[in-house]
Structures are given as C-alpha cells and as structure tokens.
Amino acid sequence: MKKMDPDKAGHKCGVVGIISSNNVAPELYASLRIMQHRGQNSAGIAVSSSEETIKAVRGLGLAHEVFNAENLSSLSSHSGIGHVRYPTTGDDMIENVQPLVLRSAVGDVALGHNGDIVNSGALRDRLENLGWAFFSTTDTELVLRLIVNELRDMNDPVRAIRNALKLVEGGYAFTLMIGSRVFGIRDPLGIRPLALGKIPGGYAVASESVVFDMLDGQLVRDFYPGEIIELTSEGYMSYPSPLSPEKSERASCMFEYVYFARPDSVIDGKSVFEVRRNIGRVLAREHPVEADVVIPVPDSGRTHAIGYCEVSGIPLSEGLMKNRFIERTFIMPEQGARENTVSLKLNPLRSVISGKRVVIIDDSIVRGTTMRKIVQMVRKAGATEVHVRIGCPMIVAPCYYGVDMKTRDQFIATGKTEEEVAREITADSLGYLSINGLVEALGMKSSELCLGCLTAEYPTRIPGERMRFQRSLESFQEMRSASPQIMRK
Ligand code: SF4
Incomplete structure (x- = not known):
C-alpha cells in the first residue's frame, strides 16, 4: 500500500x-x-x-x-x-x-x-x-x-x-x-x-x-x-x-508544521494549527489578490485558508468535496493514472465556484500534477479566474531525514520561476509563501529549523550537499572521534 x-x-x-x-x-x-x-x-x-x-x-x-x-x-x-x-x-x-x-x-x-x-x-x-x-x-x-x-x-x-x-x-x-x-x-x-x-x-x-x-x-x-x-x-x-x-x-523539520503533523498536535511548544493559520495570514499579506471566494484543498489546505481569509477579507467556502471513502489511494504509478485519481477523490461545487474569481489554497506543491488537475477542475466548474496560493516555499531539494522527497527532478519548482510554475499548473497566478514568511509564521529563528528541502543547505553532513551549521559538523566530528569499536561477528 x-x-x-x-x-x-x-x-x-x-x-x-x-x-x-x-x-x-x-x-x-x-x-x-x-x-x-x-x-x-x-x-x-x-x-x-x-x-x-x-x-x-x-x-x-x-x-x-x-x-x-x-x-x-x-x-x-x-x-x-x-x-x-x-x-x-x-x-x-x-x-x-x-x-x-x-x-x-x-x-x-x-x-x-x-x-x-x-x-x-x-x-x-x-x-x-x-x-x-x-x-x-x-x-x-x-x-x-x-x-x-x-x-x-x-x-x-x-x-x-x-x-x-x-x-x-x-x-x-x-x-x-x-x-x-x-x-x-x-x-x-x-x-x-x-x-x-x-x-x-x-x-x-x-x-x-x-x-x-x-x-x-x-x-x-x-x-x-x-x-x-x-x-x-x-x-x-x-x-x-x-x-x-x-x-x-536545533533543526526542527518545518514540514511537520506545514503538512505532516495533525493540526491538533503541539510540536516544540508550537500549536500546529496556529502555525498553519499564521502561514495563511502571512501568505495573504505576501500574495494579495482580488477574488470572490477562497477554497481550500481538503484537508491539507484548510487551516492555511482560514488565516488567508482573516487577513484578505475574502469569504472562505468549501469548494472541493472530498470522497471520504477513497482514502486508500489505488497504486497508480503512471502519471495519467494519478491525475484520474484526483477526480475520483475531489469534486468541485459549481454553486460556489461558477462565475467567481477563485483562490485555491494548499499547504505545499511537490510534483504539481494534482494541483494542475484541481485548477482545471475548478475552471471547468465555471470559475472566471483561478489563483493558487501555497503555504510553503518552493520545494527544490531532496530530504535526507525521512521524508519521501528523494530526487530533485521530481519537484515541479526545480529550476523554475513562480510564473513558470503557474503556467505549468494552468493557474492565472501563483504565490508561494516566502522562506522569511515561513519563519515569521513559525515564530522561531531560522537557525532553529531544518529548511533543507527549501534551501539545499542541510543541518547535518550530507555527501555532495552544503551543510548549514559548521558547529554541528564539529560536534559530530567530536562525537565520532570517540566512536566505539565495532565488534567482528
Ligand atoms: S529537508 Fe528538512 S525541512 Fe525538508 S522535509 Fe526534510 S527534515 Fe523536513
């Protein structure tokens, strides 16, 4: 599975x-x-x-x-x-x-x-x-x-x-x-x-x-x-x-706050729900747009959308209904099959979308195939404009610490500008949260966070990658110099 x-x-x-x-x-x-x-x-x-x-x-x-x-x-x-x-x-x-x-x-x-x-x-x-x-x-x-x-x-x-x-x-x-x-x-x-x-x-x-x-x-x-x-x-x-x-x-994974953890969890003293709401608020300040309705991608964009609406004043509505009984996604490795899965999982609400300028909010974009399908789905349901706002900066580098983002070529943002990604997902406009905006929303120092998949600078030594904290390297080297003897079996 x-x-x-x-x-x-x-x-x-x-x-x-x-x-x-x-x-x-x-x-x-x-x-x-x-x-x-x-x-x-x-x-x-x-x-x-x-x-x-x-x-x-x-x-x-x-x-x-x-x-x-x-x-x-x-x-x-x-x-x-x-x-x-x-x-x-x-x-x-x-x-x-x-x-x-x-x-x-x-x-x-x-x-x-x-x-x-x-x-x-x-x-x-x-x-x-x-x-x-x-x-x-x-x-x-x-x-x-x-x-x-x-x-x-x-x-x-x-x-x-x-x-x-x-x-x-x-x-x-x-x-x-x-x-x-x-x-x-x-x-x-x-x-x-x-x-x-x-x-x-x-x-x-x-x-x-x-x-x-x-x-x-x-x-x-x-x-x-x-x-x-x-x-x-x-x-x-x-x-x-x-x-x-x-x-x-410290180097807390920023992605736990943005996407992974449940909103009702508290990590390192920060409520995940409040962080996501803050992200939405900052996103609204960084990427304002004239629009009639904000719709979150369920369920991942919901909390970010609340914050976006609080600051922008644009009404929030459900606009994409999720099929709750298709949680167990089929194994569909082919790209085309993936896109078809989206229409099985999400259906646009025409009464909310038709004739409106719509802002779609989601937590992050990795490959972009789902978001392109969602944009097209919303347009087909009668939206006059489709703007996309993302509660995470561009993901451009692999994760080496347990998240399934292994190679640079899987990311839609690799080597592209925001405008180029917008064209690829067929949106009228696209706005990613900035790294500074993310740090502000988290209320932590950037030196307390792992931002490796955003900056390609990692908190530990990774062969072929840049390291962020020289002191960490020294600590690891100190620890390794006292390494135990491994026994021959
Ligand atoms: S690189 Fe760092 S921030 Fe990105 S997902 Fe991995 S642990 Fe989290």
Missing part, C-alpha cells in the same frame, strides 16, 4: 512507547490509529512478555487491518512500543515492518524508528565486511544491531545507546524496548519530533502530542534534541544530550 495522495510528500513514520499500570496493548493500538496519517504501509506493536522477552504482532496495512481483538488480547502487558510505517528506506516487505525485534544474548530488544539514517549505506557496507548479517533492508536494523552490540559489553543501556548512536547521522526519533524497559530517543538536532506525555496509569512517548490528548492524558514536554528518556513505573528518567539544551543546535 502506498501513501494517501501520490502527489504529496510521503509521510514519515509514527512511534509510540508506553509504561502503565494498565494493559498497554489497547492504548498502543489507539495511538497507532491516532497517528495513522504518519504511515499507512504497516503497523506493529511489541510488548514485554517477561523481563527479558518481547512479543510482537506486525503486519502490512493500516492499524485496524493488522490488529483485531484476538491478537491484541495476546499482547496484554504493562510496557510496549508501537509503530506505523511509511517506507523511506527499505522495501515494502514484512521483514521491514516495525518494531523490529532482535533475540540476542542480552535478551530481546525491539526498536521503532521515525526518520532516516544518512550514513546507513556506508555503515552497512562496513558492518557487512566485518561479517554482520542483516534480515531486513532498513536502516532501523542497523541501529538495533549497533545498540545490541554495545549492550553485550555493558550493563548500562543509556551508555550503550549513546555509544551506538555516535556512529549514525541523520534525523531520527526512536522508541526502544530492552526487555521490559522502554526508552525514547531524539536525534541531536531535534529534526524529527518526539514528545513525552502523562496518561492515566503511566507515561508515554509519541511522535505527536495528539496521542496524549486522545488517551485522556496530557503533554508533559517535547524531548530536547539528543535527549534519551526512560519511562519507569514511577515516572521517567531523563538523560540530556552531552550538549546542554541551551547550547545545542
């Missing part, structure tokens, strides 16, 4: 971990349903069945297709982790479904991963040359094996995790189980989100804070960059990054 909209960037994965005096299986399952938007290819839950053993149920498909009353009742436990997956590295096969579980001399260890390890190829080659064998094609197994390798030498999980992660670079959020112990781990720059919450009977970590709300709990706080937190039956233990939170660089 592929992503919901083939013309949008692929979602990253969602991770969750819970320790509770209650049975965690139903709560882990509910968490996966809540985070289903982050990955639709597979779902899995791993729970402790004793202090050293872990039991898992994993499968391809949506969470409600993988789990049922019978297999959930077999997962009764007080600690566990869960995962929904959208594959950005590794194939779409059962061996890659997470959480991955390794039966080892130090007991069972399970890992769920959101993000990508940038140096996984080189590291995997190095380990295979040393005789290591892998059962999956994911970078997650690489990290899992490195952690287990360290655990064999020491009875200190936090040191083992730190040692193993000295070898890897990238954006990641992990939930890890060592026997019955549950850990959350965020990458040193906080690229991928991870939050800590209090829920009835215990504590949880999750990719998005909305999980805690819906489990009748509350957000405690986001993980600091590089922080490891162990959940315990009494609460939690925090192990901050050796770089203190104040000193450490």
Whole structure:
C-alpha cells in the first residue's frame, strides 16, 4: 500500500512507547490509529512478555487491518512500543515492518524508528565486511544491531545507546524496548519530533502530542534534541544530550508544521494549527489578490485558508468535496493514472465556484500534477479566474531525514520561476509563501529549523550537499572521534 495522495510528500513514520499500570496493548493500538496519517504501509506493536522477552504482532496495512481483538488480547502487558510505517528506506516487505525485534544474548530488544539514517549505506557496507548479517533492508536494523552490540559489553543501556548512536547521522526519533524497559530517543538536532506525555496509569512517548490528548492524558514536554528518556513505573528518567539544551543546535523539520503533523498536535511548544493559520495570514499579506471566494484543498489546505481569509477579507467556502471513502489511494504509478485519481477523490461545487474569481489554497506543491488537475477542475466548474496560493516555499531539494522527497527532478519548482510554475499548473497566478514568511509564521529563528528541502543547505553532513551549521559538523566530528569499536561477528 502506498501513501494517501501520490502527489504529496510521503509521510514519515509514527512511534509510540508506553509504561502503565494498565494493559498497554489497547492504548498502543489507539495511538497507532491516532497517528495513522504518519504511515499507512504497516503497523506493529511489541510488548514485554517477561523481563527479558518481547512479543510482537506486525503486519502490512493500516492499524485496524493488522490488529483485531484476538491478537491484541495476546499482547496484554504493562510496557510496549508501537509503530506505523511509511517506507523511506527499505522495501515494502514484512521483514521491514516495525518494531523490529532482535533475540540476542542480552535478551530481546525491539526498536521503532521515525526518520532516516544518512550514513546507513556506508555503515552497512562496513558492518557487512566485518561479517554482520542483516534480515531486513532498513536502516532501523542497523541501529538495533549497533545498540545490541554495545549492550553485550555493558550493563548500562543509556551508555550503550549513546555509544551506538555516535556512529549514525541523520534525523531520527526512536522508541526502544530492552526487555521490559522502554526508552525514547531524539536525534541531536531535534529534526524529527518526539514528545513525552502523562496518561492515566503511566507515561508515554509519541511522535505527536495528539496521542496524549486522545488517551485522556496530557503533554508533559517535547524531548530536547539528543535527549534519551526512560519511562519507569514511577515516572521517567531523563538523560540530556552531552550538549546542554541551551547550547545545542536545533533543526526542527518545518514540514511537520506545514503538512505532516495533525493540526491538533503541539510540536516544540508550537500549536500546529496556529502555525498553519499564521502561514495563511502571512501568505495573504505576501500574495494579495482580488477574488470572490477562497477554497481550500481538503484537508491539507484548510487551516492555511482560514488565516488567508482573516487577513484578505475574502469569504472562505468549501469548494472541493472530498470522497471520504477513497482514502486508500489505488497504486497508480503512471502519471495519467494519478491525475484520474484526483477526480475520483475531489469534486468541485459549481454553486460556489461558477462565475467567481477563485483562490485555491494548499499547504505545499511537490510534483504539481494534482494541483494542475484541481485548477482545471475548478475552471471547468465555471470559475472566471483561478489563483493558487501555497503555504510553503518552493520545494527544490531532496530530504535526507525521512521524508519521501528523494530526487530533485521530481519537484515541479526545480529550476523554475513562480510564473513558470503557474503556467505549468494552468493557474492565472501563483504565490508561494516566502522562506522569511515561513519563519515569521513559525515564530522561531531560522537557525532553529531544518529548511533543507527549501534551501539545499542541510543541518547535518550530507555527501555532495552544503551543510548549514559548521558547529554541528564539529560536534559530530567530536562525537565520532570517540566512536566505539565495532565488534567482528
Ligand atoms: S529537508 Fe525538508 S522535509 Fe526534510 S527534515 Fe528538512 S525541512 Fe523536513
């Protein structure tokens, strides 16, 4: 199964971990349903069945297709982790479904991963040359094996995790189980989100804070960059990054706010809903237009459109009705088939559109094929003018941190001006949010954000790409100079 909209960037994965005096299986399952938007290819839950053993149920498909009353009742436990997956590295096969579980001399260890390890190829080659064998094609197994390798030498999980992660670079959020112990781990720059919450009977970590709300709990706080937190039956233990939170660089993924996360989540202290509304307001200031009605592309453009209307004064209306029962997009790899899928999913409301100057609002444009179809659909429904406003600057460069935007030639904006893209999508005008406008809407400093896919400057070292923070490079080099010895298998 592929992503919901083939013309949008692929979602990253969602991770969750819970320790509770209650049975965690139903709560882990509910968490996966809540985070289903982050990955639709597979779902899995791993729970402790004793202090050293872990039991898992994993499968391809949506969470409600993988789990049922019978297999959930077999997962009764007080600690566990869960995962929904959208594959950005590794194939779409059962061996890659997470959480991955390794039966080892130090007991069972399970890992769920959101993000990508940038140096996984080189590291995997190095380990295979040393005789290591892998059962999956994911970078997650690489990290899992490195952690287990360290655990064999020491009875200190936090040191083992730190040692193993000295070898890897990238954006990641992990939930890890060592026997019955549950850990959350965020990458040193906080690229991928991870939050800590209090829920009835215990504590949880999750990719998005909305999980805690819906489990009748509350957000405690986001993980600091590089922080490891162990959940315990009494609460939690925090192990901050050796770089203190104040000193450490940050590089939160701007796309979580623009598109990926649910609007009812809070990431690094910012409400995703409010950020999107601010984006709409800034967009209206940057790209005003004389028009009669604003219509969002459902559901991704809704919140941005609210902000646009607040500032522009143009009335907001539904204008594109979504077929709610076609969420599971067919696998249609051909471009023509993709465009046909749009008319199955969206239908224009003639009574709203006919004879009007229309502004269409969406969160982002990646390939542009869907937007061209929407513009044509709205024009055919009688619009006299069609203007497009986009709540994200032009995407021009790949993502290396877990988002399915891998090559420059897939982006409609690569090497084009705004006017040229407007012509390609057949719009009367097109306005992208500026990078400064995005930073303003987020209310953060640009140095606290990853803007790699907009600027082609990345917060970590990527072969062949420019790096943004020299200090980060130095930190990584420092950490690597103290790299642990990898054992020959
Ligand atoms: S490159 Fe873009 S999508 Fe990838 S982590 Fe950075 S901001 Fe997010």
